[in-house]
Amino acid sequence: xAVVSQxxxxxxxxxxxxxxxxxxxxxxxxxTMFWYRQFPxxxxxxxxxxxxxxxxxxxQGVEKDKFLINHAxxxxxxxxxxxxxxxDSSFYICSARFSTRGIYEQYFGPGTRLTVT
Amino acid sequence: RKEVEQDxxxxxxxxxxxxxxxxxxxxxxxxxxxxxxxxxxxxxxxxMSVYSSGNEDGRFTAQLNRASQYISLLIRDSxxxxxxxxxxxxxxxxxxxxxxxxxxxxxxxxxP
Numbered sequence: 577x578a579v580v581s582q583x584x585x586x587x588x589x590x591x592x593x594x595x596x597x598x599x600x601x602x603x604x605x606x607x608t609m610f611w612y613r614q615f616p617x618x619x620x621x622x623x624x625x626x627x628x629x630x631x632x633x634x635x636q637g638v639e640k641d642k643f644l645i646n647h648a649x650x651x652x653x654x655x656x657x658x659x660x661x662x663x664d665s666s667f668y669i670c671s672a673r674f675s676t677r678g679i680y681e682q683y684f685g686p687g688t689r690l691t692v693t
Numbered sequence: 694r695k696e697v698e699q700d701x702x703x704x705x706x707x708x709x710x711x712x713x714x715x716x717x718x719x720x721x722x723x724x725x726x727x728x729x730x731x732x733x734x735x736x737x738x739x740x741m742s743v744y745s746s747g748n749e750d751g752r753f754t755a756q757l758n759r760a761s762q763y764i765s766l767l768i769r770d771s772x773x774x775x776x777x778x779x780x781x782x783x784x785x786x787x788x789x790x791x792x793x794x795x796x797x798x799x800x801x802x803x804x805p
Binding site for chain 1 (some may be wrong): 792793
């Protein structure tokens with residue numbers, strides 16, 4: 577299957593700092609990228625959807641000014657958690673999607689574990 | 694009501710057992726259905742798609758009942774390596790925006 581990478585795989589930061597997470601599709605061009613968040617023992621929750629070159633669409637309850645998403649190219653999307661707080665500690669997973677002959681395929685990155693102290 | 698509901702488990706079964714997971718979804722317009730597997734502290738990985746006619750992949754069988762809005766996954770001859778969380782996933786046809794909607798997952802622990 578297609579490969580999606582994320583960097584960093586884990587990060588520990590102090591409260592009030594900003595953290596940038598990169599998501600790359602390595603061997604395909606992703607028309608759409610998704611950002612999910614997963615708290616312990618809970619399901620993945622979609623945070624936002626981004627299409628290359630346009631503004632991200634955020635799910636209800638997700639603050640767009642806190643979680644900045646940039647999808648500058650067909651292979652790279654970034655999520656910046658601004659002024660992180662301990663409650664932002666979570667597992668952040670990106671997913672990249674492309675279509676071939678009308679069939680959509682979606683692949684996940686390995687995730688970034690964020691701990692805010 | 695959650696869009697996708699699953700029994701959280703855990704299901705503790707001995708090696709070789711047959712185990713079945715169920716999932717219900719609330720959006721009757723849902724068109725695509727999947728089972729994903731997620732290992733601890735890892736990303737979800739696609740296990741299999743679920744088709745209306747039902748489908749089988751080795752020891753795994755998936756069934757879809759659109760009338761009841763119900764999906765199932767059957768695992769035969771369980772292996773220790775099957776221990777993981779199994780996520781039921783649905784998506785609508787509005788794929789221009791809509792991403793996958795995940796259930797909360799059912800945890801399986803296969804014991805020797």
